[in-house]
Amino acid sequence: MAATARRRSARREQDEAANAGTELFLELARMVAALAETRSLRSFTLPYPGYAQRALDHTVMRCLGIGRRPPRSLPELWEWCRDIGADDELFGVPASLVTPGATLVDRIGQMPTRTCLELASHGAAGGVAAQARSLLDDLEARCGSAERYARCRHFLASHPVVQQEDRRTRGWSKEVWARVKELYRPLPEALCVDGLFLPCPVCGLPALPCGRIVSDPVRPAAGEAIWCEGEDCVRPDRFEPIREPGLALILPRSLRTFLVLPHPVEEAALSELDRTGIEYEAAAGRLGAYHLRGTGSGTREMHVYDRLQPGLLAAHLTDTAPHSDRTFVVVPERLADRDGYRAHFTDALPALLRERLVLTTPDNLVHRLTASAAGGDPDSTADRGGPEPKRSEDEDDA
Numbered sequence: 001m002a003a004t005a006r007r008r009s010a011r012r013e014q015d016e017a018a019n020a021g022t023e024l025f026l027e028l029a030r031m032v033a034a035l036a037e038t039r040s041l042r043s044f045t046l047p048y049p050g051y052a053q054r055a056l057d058h059t060v061m062r063c064l065g066i067g068r069r070p071p072r073s074l075p076e077l078w079e080w081c082r083d084i085g086a087d088d089e090l091f092g093v094p095a096s097l098v099t100p101g102a103t104l105v106d107r108i109g110q111m112p113t114r115t116c117l118e119l120a121s122h123g124a125a126g127g128v129a130a131q132a133r134s135l136l137d138d139l140e141a142r143c144g145s146a147e148r149y150a151r152c153r154h155f156l157a158s159h160p161v162v163q164q165e166d167r168r169t170r171g172w173s174k175e176v177w178a179r180v181k182e183l184y185r186p187l188p189e190a191l192c193v194d195g196l197f198l199p200c201p202v203c204g205l206p207a208l209p210c211g212r213i214v215s216d217p218v219r220p221a222a223g224e225a226i227w228c229e230g231e232d233c234v235r236p237d238r239f240e241p242i243r244e245p246g247l248a249l250i251l252p253r254s255l256r257t258f259l260v261l262p263h264p265v266e267e268a269a270l271s272e273l274d275r276t277g278i279e280y281e282a283a284a285g286r287l288g289a290y291h292l293r294g295t296g297s298g299t300r301e302m303h304v305y306d307r308l309q310p311g312l313l314a315a316h317l318t319d320t321a322p323h324s325d326r327t328f329v330v331v332p333e334r335l336a337d338r339d340g341y342r343a344h345f346t347d348a349l350p351a352l353l354r355e356r357l358v359l360t361t362p363d364n365l366v367h368r369l370t371a372s373a374a375g376g377d378p379d380s381t382a383d384r385g386g387p388e389p390k391r392s393e394d395e396d397d398a
């Protein structure tokens with residue numbers, strides 16, 4: 001009996017230590033996200049902001065607890081966030097929540113990673129993703145009509161950065177700009193290289209070369225490591241630099257990550273619904289969520305995401321517990337096809353939700369909806385392994 005009690009007690013201590021490490025990783029994610037938005041990354045001088053000092057203190061305590069030399073300053077802690085992965089003994093974050101090896105600061109860009117932003121949105125309060133939603137809620141209230149709001153939202157999603165010359169292009173709407181301009185801010189120096197800003201030609205978000213030194217700002221040398229905030233784009237061969245970044249404006253990172261990044265997959269999913277005549281209506285107060293109509297008995301919703309961490313996406317859906325009978329969770333194909341993404345997502349869901357959530361891609365959305373309406377829905381979340389069965393063209397075009 002005594003041996004069993006000792007084993008239980010040892011296991012409890014291990015669990016508590018693992019939870020403390022995960023809590024610390026989450027706290028550091030919130031700190032990294034906040035520091036990157038509020039100040040120049042090079043000026044971590046004393047006194048540190050209160051939340052950063054607390055995170056540093058908690059890291060020191062954790063290090064002392066596991067017999068590791070603690071970081072001596074905030075700049076050193078920032079380097080730790082760049083170099084130490086989620087699965088290191090310092091954090092011991094379970095692989096069901098975050099991919100082992102994932103870091104909070106990108107090694108090339110020296111900026112918060114998407115995983116960091118997703119972690120900083122974890123939990124009931126919603127963190128950075130909730131900030132994005134709150135900014136859009138305020139915009140919706142200012143717009144006063146669904147049509148005006150849709151135009152403003154579309155503008156934001158397709159203009160993470162606005163330059164002076166954009167205002168002289170055809171289609172520029174003064175009315176839209178008047179409503180959205182307060183969401184933009186000056187381009188921070190930390191996102192510029194040699195007085196230039198390099199938007200990624202694929203995702204339009206900031207890009208930076210390793211060490212912030214670029215051989216040629218238009219055509220970077222082959223082999224030169226380049227980071228873009230989308231993290232998932234093919235390496236650009238060519239840039240169109242913004243040469244007067246002082247005159248350009250940029251959206252806050254919350255909107256860049258949680259509105260701009262999922263925009264292409266949202267557009268693709270909506271265009272599939274339009275193509276097949278399925279009606280939809282935006283769900284109030286939620287990002288990328290739609291009620292679907294005319295898809296058989298029961299309620300159907302579609303939620304669009306572009307999240308790198310399937311475990312965190314599952315946790316978010318569990319926290320927000322969609323109410324519809326079936327919710328189609330649409331993610332980009334390149335993510336859904338990634339090794340282990342589906343399995344990770346499914347494993348992280350509570351059993352009850354597994355039956356109600358269908359993980360799919362824009363191309364397969366209609367196929368899954370039709371199968372679901374016909375009562376023959378092979379639960380996507382049960383499909384844990386390889387790629388989703390592809391739609392048949394005949395079926396969709398019928």
Ligand SMILES: [Zn+2]
Pocket residue numbers: 200201202203204205228229230231232233
């Ligand atoms: Zn990119």
